Amino acid sequence: MGTGLQARPAAAPQHLGGRGLLVIGHEGTDPALLGDDPRTAMAAHGLTVAGVREAGGAWRTVGSAAGRRITAETPTRFSGPFAADGPSRGVVAVSGVTVTPWGTCLAAEEDFQACFGTDDTRWRRTEEDVRYGLSAGGFGHPWHGADPRFDLARDGAHARQFGWVVEFDPCDPSSVPVKRTALGRYSHGSATVSESGGRVVVHSTDAVDGGYLYKFVSAGTSLDDGTLYVARLRADGTGRWLPLRYGQGPLTRAGGWADQGDVLVRARLAADAVGATALNRPERVAVSPVDGHAYLALAGGNGTERCSDAGVRGAVPRVGAADPYGCVVRWRETGGDGLRWELFLAGGDLRGGGEGVFAAPKGLWFDARGTLWISTGMSGAAVNGPGEVYRAAGNNALLAADVGSGVVRRFLTAPRGAEVTGVDATPDGRALFVNVQHPGERTVRWGAAGRSSGWPGAGEVPRSATVVVRRV
Secondary structure, X not given: OOOOEEEEEEOOOOOXXXXXXXXXXXXXXXXXXXXXXXXXXXXXXXXXXXXXXXEOOEEEEEOOOOOEEEOOOOEEEEEOOOOOOOOEEOOOOEEEEEEOOOOOEEEEEOOHHHXXXXXXXXXXXXXXXXXXXXXXXXXXXXXXXXXXXXXXXXXXXXXXXXXXXEEEOOOOOOOOOEEEHHHOOOOEEEEEEEEXXXXXXXXXXXXXXXXXXXXXXXXXXXXXXXXXXXXXXXXXXXXXXXXXXXXXXXXXXXXXXXXXXXXXXXXXXXHXXXXXXXXXXXXXXXXXXOOOOEEEXXXXXXXXXXXXXXXXXXXXXXXXXXXXXXXXXXXXXXXXXXXXXXXXXXXXXXXXXXXXXXXXXXXXXXXXXXXXXXXXXXXXXXXXOOOHHHHHHOOOEXXXXXXOOOOEEEEEEOOOOOEEEXXXXXXXXXXXXXXXXXXXXXXXXXXXXXXXXXXXXXXXXXXXXXEEEEXX
């Protein structure tokens, strides 16, 4: 997988003066471009803070005192109910970046399990290892040969130090990234911040097939003190937020739980225990600035619980059965722990014509007007076919949806082999920042990696990049 670009400008560039900071998360690396040395991958993961400026009608990166790289080696600290064992360092597999109302950024660590492995044939997986997809081979390029932190057979393996939401100040290059453990540990597909009744609300997802939808509600204004909930959705359109709180329901010492820190570090198992609803690859959440309704992108799944480890668990109840094309659902709170949800858009719908056909919605973002922007991430096996839906959808794309009418229009199309990821705009709405991830990746239709596209330059090595679309 190519270097993942998910971004929002932190302190988004203002039209007046035309300056700002762009914060980009790096989800993974492509060995075809960077080689197999794990030390290179460790340096490429994490986050970049870069200065940007508009000049002569174009946005460009510029030098900035706030510029920095946060990698797998950067010192971090833990805050909240779970305390890490010993010193901690590293931010990896960042799938999304969100700007908070108070000006910091939240980075979501997703497929951290890929970084871990071992060559010790005596190592045996625990229940937690299995549930979190930790295995000897990782995803084929684990880092244990270069750093013992990532060797699962060693007592000092640090798997529990990853899979968190990380907060950092993009304007202060000396600030230490903080892992906010009250928000739970799993493969975070997003961390979307909103406010309700004077409290901070963070919606997040466990971005695997059979993953869960979560909501953290602060007790006051701190991300370290509050309650993490997981959603149970019923087929009749009702739902309930289930608290993941030590001492309640099955989350007791008699049930095998030590304390609240234990509940949060094993949040995926805690959600299993309380009976959360497994979903078809839940990815991003977006909250409407107009009416406060929340929207969730489900990228689609095969109707069987996988959780990064095929065959571990059987089929589980979900909102709908197998769904190869994905969908977007929305909900509103009904008071207490209740909610009402409905299907907003179904992927694979050919009735709207080619312009609005899409599959595998992953990214969601609202602009200030209330338009919902949807970015898609079909796999290399699905892009441009086979099948009528995938042929109609073509390459991955960025689409704009009117939430009142449900009308969807394609805004831009990605290069061959690429996904569209993070999106944001300047406050005046005249410049849209769009990230394009792993162009040239191998696809069934276009052939070997690095050959399907030379984007962004003809005949060049393909590179992930940020595109700025400027309204004249």
